[in-house]
């Protein structure tokens with residue numbers, strides 16, 4: 658049917674406008690932004706006109722890193738397992754941008770240790786997995802909080818995992834770390850409201866570099882236990898991150914699964 662008048666025809670649908678306006682010129686930090694999920698988030702946010710900082714261990718040294726312009730992605734060094742690195746990154750961002758609109762915590766690492774093989778869960782692995790997936794998130798939020806308070810419609814999106822709910826994951830320390838991320842997301846959502854929203858996105862297993870060496874049997878079992886009978890793509894997880902950031906203004910403290918029903 659033909660539109661009744663030209664102004665109606667030209668009007669951008671509200672949801673599309675919310676996405677476009679929500680990311681235009683927004684300063685967004687994606688910890689782990691060069692990994693599978695993180696890169697998909699960075700690419701889409703840049704396409705929508707954000708100034709995107711992909712922060713991880715292999716990012717540019719802070720004395721050489723620069724704030725990207727609109728629609729661009731820059732890298733910056735950040736090791737979430739090192740409190741001094743987190744502080745240095747927060748200081749750099751304060752100097753370069755003075756504010757932060759969207760923080761996506763997608764950094765993380767793990768190693769496969771069958772859940773029953775407790776003897777193989779050594780201290781170094783427990784500490785590293787906990788720091789990379791949980792305490793690093795808390796420290797980064799703490800140190801970036803003043804910048805988020807100065808941001809526009811600030812939001813924190815934490816990537817957790819359905820492992821937090823199913824109890825099945827690459828190892829028990831990882832399961833605990835992701836459950837802790839979901840728990841602090843609820844706590845932060847209460848503590849930082851009404852100015853800052855906090856959302857957890859919980860994917861199930863994806864085919865990224867994340868848990869290298871997972872046997873084919875693992876993926877076969879996951880598919881059998883997944884009602885939708887396929888794995889999510891990194892773009893589908895990134896879509897959920899972007900929606901949580903800018904399309905769900907009344908959602909905070911929630912865990913949104915992107916798992917094809919794996920956790921049911």
Ligand SMILES: NC(=O)c1ccc[n+]([C@@H]2O[C@H](COP(=O)([O-])OP(=O)(O)OC[C@H]3O[C@@H](n4cnc5c(N)ncnc54)[C@H](OP(=O)(O)O)[C@@H]3O)[C@@H](O)[C@H]2O)c1
Pocket residue numbers: 688689690691692693694695712713714715716735736737738762763764765766789790816817818819859860861862863864865866867868
């Ligand atoms: N892939 C899955 O199956 C899956 C399922 C559920 C949840 N998740 C979660 O999704 C998030 C992203 O996973 P992904 O699949 O995108 O993994 P990925 O491809 O391995 O990317 C993770 C990124 O995190 C960065 N990183 C690792 N340790 C870091 C540290 N100490 N400090 C800063 N950055 C660090 C790495 O970059 P650098 O090497 O440059 O530091 C890496 O590129 C993780 O939190 C993971 O737990 C993944």
